[in-house]
Amino acid sequence: MSAEFDLECLNVSKNFGSVRAVQDVSFKIPKGSFFSILGPSGCGKTTLMRMIAGFENPSSGDIHIKGNSVLNTAPNKRNVKMVFQHLALFPMMNVFENIAYGLRCRGEAASEINRKVHDVLERIALPDVGKREIHQLSGGQKQRIAIARCMVLDPDVLLLDEPLGALDLKLREAMKIELKLLQHQFDTTFIYITHDQSEALVMSDNVAIMNDGQFEQVGTPQELYHDPQTAFVAGFVGDNNHWTGKVRDVSGERINLVTQTGLSMAGHLRGESQAAKGSGLTLYVRPEFITTRKIQDGTTHDTSDGENNLTGKIDSLLFNGASSRILVRGPGQELIEADVVLTGGTDDLKPGDAVHLTWPAEQTMCFAA
Amino acid sequence: MQKDITRLSFILLFAPFALWIVLLIILPHIGMVVISLREKVAPRVYEFSFAQYIDFMQEPIYWNTLLRTGSMSLLVTVLALIIGFPIAYYIAKIAGKRSKGALFLLCLIPLWVSDLIRAFGWILLLRETGVISTALQKSGIVGQPVEFLYNDATVIMGLVYTVILFMIVPLVSTLDGMDDAMVEAGYNLGGNGQTVLRRIIIPYAMPGIVSGCIVVFMLTAGSYLTPILLGGKNSSWFTEQIYEQFISRYNWESGAAFGFLLLFFTSLVVWLGLKLSGQTLSSTVAKS
Numbered sequence: 061m062s063a064e065f066d067l068e069c070l071n072v073s074k075n076f077g078s079v080r081a082v083q084d085v086s087f088k089i090p091k092g093s094f095f096s097i098l099g100p101s102g103c104g105k106t107t108l109m110r111m112i113a114g115f116e117n118p119s120s121g122d123i124h125i126k127g128n129s130v131l132n133t134a135p136n137k138r139n140v141k142m143v144f145q146h147l148a149l150f151p152m153m154n155v156f157e158n159i160a161y162g163l164r165c166r167g168e169a170a171s172e173i174n175r176k177v178h179d180v181l182e183r184i185a186l187p188d189v190g191k192r193e194i195h196q197l198s199g200g201q202k203q204r205i206a207i208a209r210c211m212v213l214d215p216d217v218l219l220l221d222e223p224l225g226a227l228d229l230k231l232r233e234a235m236k237i238e239l240k241l242l243q244h245q246f247d248t249t250f251i252y253i254t255h256d257q258s259e260a261l262v263m264s265d266n267v268a269i270m271n272d273g274q275f276e277q278v279g280t281p282q283e284l285y286h287d288p289q290t291a292f293v294a295g296f297v298g299d300n301n302h303w304t305g306k307v308r309d310v311s312g313e314r315i316n317l318v319t320q321t322g323l324s325m326a327g328h329l330r331g332e333s334q335a336a337k338g339s340g341l342t343l344y345v346r347p348e349f350i351t352t353r354k355i356q357d358g359t360t361h362d363t364s365d366g367e368n369n370l371t372g373k374i375d376s377l378l379f380n381g382a383s384s385r386i387l388v389r390g391p392g393q394e395l396i397e398a399d400v401v402l403t404g405g406t407d408d409l410k411p412g413d414a415v416h417l418t419w420p421a422e423q424t425m426c427f428a429a
Numbered sequence: 430m431q432k433d434i435t436r437l438s439f440i441l442l443f444a445p446f447a448l449w450i451v452l453l454i455i456l457p458h459i460g461m462v463v464i465s466l467r468e469k470v471a472p473r474v475y476e477f478s479f480a481q482y483i484d485f486m487q488e489p490i491y492w493n494t495l496l497r498t499g500s501m502s503l504l505v506t507v508l509a510l511i512i513g514f515p516i517a518y519y520i521a522k523i524a525g526k527r528s529k530g531a532l533f534l535l536c537l538i539p540l541w542v543s544d545l546i547r548a549f550g551w552i553l554l555l556r557e558t559g560v561i562s563t564a565l566q567k568s569g570i571v572g573q574p575v576e577f578l579y580n581d582a583t584v585i586m587g588l589v590y591t592v593i594l595f596m597i598v599p600l601v602s603t604l605d606g607m608d609d610a611m612v613e614a615g616y617n618l619g620g621n622g623q624t625v626l627r628r629i630i631i632p633y634a635m636p637g638i639v640s641g642c643i644v645v646f647m648l649t650a651g652s653y654l655t656p657i658l659l660g661g662k663n664s665s666w667f668t669e670q671i672y673e674q675f676i677s678r679y680n681w682e683s684g685a686a687f688g689f690l691l692l693f694f695t696s697l698v699v700w701l702g703l704k705l706s707g708q709t710l711s712s713t714v715a716k717s
Contacts, residue, residue, distance in 0.1 A: 115613055136616045148610035152632040161628065162618035213619065 065127070066091050066249040067112065067140075067217050072121035074107050081107040083273040084121070089217075089251065089266075094243050096252040096260035099270035100296070105253045108270070109219050112251070113142045126216050136165075141210035142219040146226060147202055149194045155181075155205055156190035162213045180212040183245060199227050203235060204242075211246050220252045224259060236262050257297055261285070269293050289331035291342045291427035300344040301396050304429060307335045314421055317341055321392025325368050327424030340429035347385060349423040350398035354407075355414040368424060370417040372396065377411055388415055465685035481686035491670065495690065498667040499698055501581070502649040505588045509596040509645050510638065512589065517600035517637075518630070522609070536597055544591065548658040551587050552578060555659075579661040587659040592648050596641040603637030604630075639708050643699055650695045667691055 065088045074082040082104040089095045097105045110116045112123060114135030122129050130138050141162075150158050156177055163173045181187050184204040189197065197205065203223060210218055220239075224232045240263045243250045254260050260267045261281040268278040269292070277289045288294035295302060305319035313328050315335055327343055329335055345368075355371065372388040375395060379402060386409055388396045398417055402408050409415065468478040485491045520532045539547065554560045555577035565571045577583055611633065615625035631638070656666035671691065674684035703709060 113613075113617055115616075134616075135613075136619050136621055140617075142614070142617045144610040144614055146608060146610060148608060148614035150611065150614075150629060150632075152629075152635070161615075161620070165619035165621075165624055209618065 064091060065089060066125065067251070068124040068127075069108075069112070070122045070124070072108070072111060072118045072123060074104070074111060074116060075119045080273050082111070082118075085270075085273075085275050086121075087268060087275065087278055089249055092247050092249055093265040094240065094250045094252065094263055096254060096264040096267045097270055098254055098257055098260040098267050098297075101255050103270045104273040105270050106221060109142070109221055109251070109253050112217070113140055113219055114138050139213075139216045140219060141213055141215040141217075142221065143206045143210060143223045145221045145223065147206040147223065149202060149206055149209070151194050153194075154190070155192050155194065155197070158194065158205060159209045159212050162209065166213075176212050180208045183211075184208045184242065200231050200235060200238075203227070204238075207239075207242060211242075211248065215248060217249045217251060218246075220250060222254050222256075224254075224256070232259075239263055261297070269296060271296070287330070288344075288425060291344075291429075294330070294344045294425050294427065295342075299347055299397065301347065301350075303343050303345075303394075305341045305343060307337055307339050307341060309337055310335055315341075315426060317343070317426065319343070319392065321390075321394050323370065323390065323392050325424055326421035327426040328422045330425045330427060333426070333428035335426070335428055342427045342429045344425045345419060345423060347397040348399040350396070350417050350419045352386065352388075352398050352400050352409065353416045353418070354409060355416050367418050367420055370396070372415060372417065374409055374411050374413045374415055377402075377409065386415075388417060390417075461685040461688055464681050465683075465689055467682055469682065481683045482690070484683065485686060485690060491687070494665050494670055495667045495694055497665055498650055498691075499694060501585060501588075502646050502695075503698070505585055505592065505649045506642050506646045508585065508589045509593045510642060513593050513596035513600060513641070514634075514638075516593075517597045517604055520597070521601045521604035522607070522612075533601065536594055539590075540594065544654050545658075547591065548587065548655050551583075551590075551659055555583060578659060579663055581660070581664075584656050584660040584664055584666075587655045588649050588652065591652070591655050592645045595644045595648060599637040599641045599644070600634060601637075603634050607633050635708060636712075639703070639706075639710075642702070646699065646702075647695055650691065650698075 067089045069085055069087050072082060072085045073080070085108060097108065099105045107116060111118050114130070114133065117131070122131060124130070125138065125140060130140075150161065153161065159177045159180060160173050163176060168176075177190065178187070181190060184207065186201060186204060186208075189201065189205070194202065194205075206223065207218070207220075224235050224239075227235060236259055239250075239252075243263075252260065252263065261284075264281060266278060267281055267284055269276040269284060271292050277284060277293045279287075284293060284297050288297065294300065303319040303321065303323070303325075305317045305323075305325070308316040308318055308324075310316075314326060315329060316324070316326055318324050325343070327341075335341065370388075370390050372390040375387045375389045378385040378387065382401075384400055384402045386398055386400050388398060390396045396417065400409055465481055466477060466479065467475040468480040470476050516536075520529055520536075524532055542550075552559070556562070557574045557576045557578075559577070561577060562571075562575045565575060566573070607630070611629060612625055615629040620628065651668060653666070653668040653672065656664040657669060660666065667687070668691070671684050671687045674680045674687055
């Protein structure tokens with residue numbers, strides 16, 4: 061076993077009675093990277109994390125930390141530390157004692173403990189809170205103390221179980237950046253579990269998309285977003301217009317299809333899926349790849365080859381600054397989302413305007429249904 | 430108008446409590462203090478004096494009994510804590526949601542039966558001709574009847590049995606509030622079972638431990654039935670002395686003084702216990 065991977069999971073499965081919470085999951089996490097496991101609630105991600113921490117034993121498979129199997133290592137002997145969902149700071153100890161707890165368990169000398177605790181408080185930019193009680197801290201400070209409490213032990217891997225869930229939106233945004241910076245600073249492997257895709261995409265070097273106990277795809281945030289391998293990944297990561305349809309004809313990668321609502325489209329097959337004439341498809345189009353043009357009176361829409369063309373009427377306008385969006389009532393009566401730039405000028409799009417939507421064929425991501 | 434209604438409802442709600450405190454607690458105790466501070470100098474003639482308290486000091490049997498009652502009550506409290514804690518932990522943390530309620534109910538069932546009947550239950554088991562003695566004889570382990578009653582161990586066992594519930598209930602409610610992640614975090618950060626118990630579970634349960642101990646200690650020191658029935662004449666429980674002064678000797682002055690001394694002594698022990706364990710009422714009992 062090579063030690064360049066901090067954590068390796070080999071065919072890990074976990075059954076609770078007849079429920080298969082985790083099925084045959086394998087992955088490797090390189091040293092010092094930020095790895096996220098992203099999935100809807102109940103997909104088994106917490107079970108997976110609890111197995112890595114040692115609170116559950118896998119039904120089958122093996123877990124290696126720094127190249128050594130930890131299956132027979134008790135949770136308190138594993139050099140894997142965990143930041144809990146509700147942090148689980150000890151309310152009966154002050155900040156200093158919370159951080160010193162792990163060092164005391166190791167039996168380190170008092171002077172050493174003192175130095176290390178002050179050092180880690182320095183690094184999380186809270187040098188003077190040692191004497192404070194836990195209930196005197198703000199949400200963001202608690203978060204940082206929970207991380208410091210783990211990092212002071214110099215773990216091989218730090219597990220974070222949706223630690224931002226309890227924070228309000230503004231703080232959550234700030235903590236995302238802060239977590240990423242802390243990970244750089246400590247240069248430790250972080251494994252971050254979340255159901256919030258923006259947390260996973262913003263912070264991670266690599267993300268695993270988990271669904272129904274299995275990994276759907278592992279890759280960089282960009283790969284997952286632009287090159288999803290399964291319909292679930294395409295639908296789960298990012299915003300989408302979603303149709304189901306049937307293949308009309310196939311030429312290489314490119315297929316012509318018709319949706320259930322009767323729209324003709326051109327698309328590209330993604331992932332490993334195969335398609336034959338007449339077979340069912342699931343397709344996704346991201347709103348930012350749709351170009352919107354207002355139809356002036358009298359102009360006919362040009363139909364350039366390789367592109368998808370639709371006309372419709374703006375149903376409503378969702379203004380959100382730079383990421384504003386329109387909902388267009390298409391020919392099949394479905395609502396199509398498209399990103400637009402609104403400058404605040406007089407020729408901005410308004411509800412009721414007739415518009416012409418185009419997007420390239422490769423942006424219609426098709427998966428065999 | 431609205432203000433008057435608020436006020437009226439406050440008075441109505443507060444009145445029973447105030448009546449209870451004043452009529453049943455403050456007034457009787459003032460009466461007791463007054464009685465305890467007088468001395469009979471001639472028939473129907475009383476004088477203010479500290480004679481009852483001086484008597485207590487000068488008669489070793491009295492304060493020995495008080496000290497014995499205090500120390501045995503402490504022992505009962507410690508035993509109830511040691512036995513009750515794992516039970517409470519099991520009910521609050523390990524048992525499933527469904528069995529939790531059932532177990533809690535099981536703990537409450539003995540309360541359905543009166544103290545007196547429960548004590549006679551023990552007597553039935555432990556007396557010379559009782560169930561245990563007979564069983565031991567039948568199985569040939571002992572040759573003659575054994576008397577298990579009327580010794581200190583039996584009294585302590587009986588008292589622990591009577592009061593343990595009052596230890597378990599507050600412990601369950603504090604432990605119930607503890608997030609399981611707290612214990613897991615304790616292990617995750619490198620603690621072994623002993624460290625987690627000593628540094629996380631016990632400090633967390635401290636409010637429950639303190640209130641349970643205070644209740645159990647007070648109940649035990651003030652109990653009368655169990656020590657008398659299970660310990661017989663040898664039990665030398667202080668409440669027995671008080672009973673004797675009031676009822677047998679008809680010496681209300683001395684009985685009142687003893688009653689006060691018991692209250693003072695147990696309060697002192699609780700205060701010392703809090704001081705020695707570094708706890709305060711406001712950080713433990715008031716918090717839970």
